[in-house]
Amino acid sequence: MLYRKFGKTNEKVSALGFGCMRFPIIDGKSNQINEEEAIKQIRYAIDNGVNYIDTAYPYHEGMSEIVTGKALKDGYREKVFLATKLPSWLIKSREDMDKYLNEQLKKLDTEYIDFYLVHTLTKNLWSSLKEHDIFDFLDTIVKDGRVKHVGFSFHDELPLFKEIVDAYNWEFCQIQYNFMDENYQAGKEGLKYASDKGLGVAIMEPLRGGSLAGNVPDDIQEVWNKADTKRTPAEWALKFLWNQPEVSVVLSGMNDMNHINENIKTANDTHENSLTQKEEELIDEAKNIYLNRMVVNCTDCKYCMPCPAGVNIPRNFEVLNGASMYNNVEHFKWIYNNFVGGKEKALNCVECGKCEKACPQHIKIIDNLKRTTELFE
């Protein structure tokens, strides 16, 4: 395994980290983890050099931390850095922060967390946490030893990312990043910004939740087939990340031994700045083909917003585009049902047309919202 310095923490983390959000489950039930299998997989990864284990309060409906704690028995806890996250959306007071951290320590059956993140920061959560004195909490938990290093994970836009990076002496952060998301959320600019300020950067969704590796469209596969060195789509996506010196650890939510072996092998093989220009061009070509598969040319400028009926127009188009770009209607139907708010869904469109007048791309918004409803509802 190759190891990288994790920003100001000065710890050496494995290039590949184990994400505990996608454990093998029984009967399709997210809270029924196949414990035996999950524990075997985590320990196998650790035995092969992985030293960063990433879980969080809500994963597997609260069960991920418990199973992760069990996996780290028998001497495994001492071999790894354990990361978990404050469930920021549940925080209603300063006391809540201590309450959840103490509960997490119990669930993980550990005396301390190596890397504690404020989970999934967005504009609203950030302002609410500041009101509840988050900085005092972060200072306290490092001082009293419950946590070694503090950071945050992020799901909003670049200006807010920079604001948060500059607001506290964070040691690391976690961002969504892959070759399709260079200009999405924190993106490449955010990666460089955080790294320049000395933060270690953990990457989540390196395969866009698996979309860049499964159901790969034929036109994309043809691009990968042109390479001199044959690699799987997952290898290309991971190599894109490890090629970048600003990336510290790439987290993958693995639940299949073949994937674990493949990702460990790719991590072992990939040094910083090791892709050739020709290989980088191939990745760009694949990216452009994915972008051409978009059905709605929405740039997320938000000129169409706010919608009088409450529909989140860009969000609906993002999910509609995802289904077509990544050749996976089922997955994006699940995202639509679980991550697009009730009021925000396309079916609430009242066809007033206010949005179409404002759209600089002249998108037929009403028709495309109907299309979204037909596909997902």
Ligand SMILES: NC(=O)c1ccc[n+]([C@@H]2O[C@H](COP(=O)([O-])OP(=O)(O)OC[C@H]3O[C@@H](n4cnc5c(N)ncnc54)[C@H](OP(=O)(O)O)[C@@H]3O)[C@@H](O)[C@H]2O)c1
């Ligand atoms: N802080 C946050 O807000 C946040 C949000 C998201 C994730 N995370 C963390 O980041 C971790 C990584 O994100 P992620 O799980 O979305 O990572 P990901 O690597 O983008 O997606 C994981 C999925 O990719 C597929 N996969 C992995 N390796 C593969 C391979 N070699 N070949 C083919 N398919 C492969 C598997 O899909 P199939 O199971 O379909 O085969 C796997 O479930 C999570 O587990 C979690 O710990 C944090």
